Amino acid sequence: MSLLKLKNIYRIYQIGDIEVRALNGVDVDVEKNEYVSIMGPSGSGKSTLMNIIGCLDTPTSGGYELDGMTIHQEIKDGSGIASDDQLAVIRNQKIGFIFQTFNLLPRMTALHNVELPLIYAGVPRLERLERAKAVLESVQLADRMYHRPNELSGGQRQRVAVARALVNDPSIILADEPTGNLDSKTGHDIMNLISNLHERGNTIILVTHEHDIAERASRVINMLDGKIHLDNKKK
């Protein structure tokens, strides 16, 4: 059974009289433990697709099922559309985000940043601390737990973000250009970390502009003008 299923997805922005079709009929299935990378020119709809998969955004039309749950119905009968707060719960429990710009809270320590998803999941304090510390150790940041983001290097910040994405044991990890703001050496380190996650059984969807990074994945999707142009599964 597939982990996520997108059917005939449209995401249309109406700006005045102009209609922008950021997604123009997308169909994708992703299996559990797949490692998918998405490529394509700027403006082709990669981030828009990631946002919809990550439940940060809802499609204008189309069906979306995640882990057996209907997030959005292709033919609306009003019953299967998740509310704002339900989407928040799904993001909290099923999705781990890694962003290009890290998106850490600047005034908090690395540890507290990693704790955040657990706070919103209602995990008690002691368990929370223990889990957050364990994940930070697994990304080799045991000695940086009490540092704030501005006291960390770019690579370290992104490792905090990876730790934060992992801490809630999500079904999918979504990474939108995770190495975009890093030099190639640290970018390489982060990609090794992500490959490790895949080997340990995580499902990963990754957006990148770099071929050598995309080639690490077991499946490469190419987008063009809001549509899936090519979808190559390696064997």
Place this chain on the structure above:
Amino acid sequence: MFNQLYESIIIGFKAVFQSKGRALLTMLGIIIGILSVSLMGTAINGIDNVFNQTLGMFGDDVLYVQQFPWFMGDAEWWEFRNRPQIREEYSEKISKRAESISYASVEMNRRVTLSYKENNSEGVDLGGRGWQSAYIDAAKIQSGRYFTQLEDKNASRVILIGSEVHKLLFPNVEDPCGLDIKVNGLKFRVIGVFAEQGKIFGMFSIDNMAVIPFQTLKAVFGRSQWLSISLKTREGFDKDYALEEVRSITRGLRGLRPLEKDNFAINQQEAMEDELGKIKTSIAAVGIGIAALSLLVGGIGIMNIMFVSVKERTKEIGIRKALGAKRWVILVQFLFEAIIIALIGGLIGLGLTSLLVGVVNKFFVASMSLGLVLTAIGVSIGVGIFSGIVPASQAAKLDPIEAMRYE
């Protein structure tokens, strides 16, 4: 749930302390508002205390026939000034004719200096009272006795002193009865000491007084033009009835025709109560007015910095929502920020009030009641909610993608 609530409160706290200066500035309105509310409450409280003291001075079943009413406007003063004087014999006549009056006494006052050996007490309010005062006066005698009818009739040189006079003249004598003191140089024998009654507004002691028989005062110092007749209502009679009876008898004594206005005043404690009520109402009106205005200004100030705070934290809100924060979590976070600012402002206001009350208390028996403190805290929280709810719900509704993009 409790975890998240706790977390939201902590975040709210931190947010306030990260921008202390700004928060303090906007607290000003709340501080002034709470200050005026609680000062008002304290003042009213103090007035009540004063009133309870005057209760001790004037019996609540006593009527006073006097030339002036206790409360009058400036304009009327000359009219009252030209009234005929109250005469000594009214006392006896009223008590004979009025069935509702059990005792009547005449009183006049003058300022004198009392001395005992090298000790002096100046500006003492010396009252010359009829012997019936023993049955009318509310003041209690702590030691000794009142003078008798005979002593009054014979103009005996006997004196009762207030507790303040006792302290000043006889700092080391527990019971001065039987000792001789001088009243403006004339020898008097102390026969009684009044119990302490306290101070009004902490300034003028009602215990700096002394009483001698009316006839003595008249014989020694002459007659004063200001006489007052005290009348005790007989038990079982309604005070309003007594008042009407006394009025018609006094009108008769004055020879007033039916349509002529009274040319005397009948005073009673109730009049004081009414007057204090009026003062309390006007203090309350002014206090509430100032408070409402400054709380409104303060509330709008807080609302304003809350909008700024939400703007500044837009990206943070986006990140939190992306990580699974529900709307109410964000709402509570910002609502608490507003409540904390208002509450700290309110507590500062209360603190200032208690400092001021501490100073004022030297003159004025005033106290901050627990109810007042709770009201002030409640009002602060209310202002916090009022000014935080709109910015907070705006924050809660932000779209996570757009919020995260905000720089």
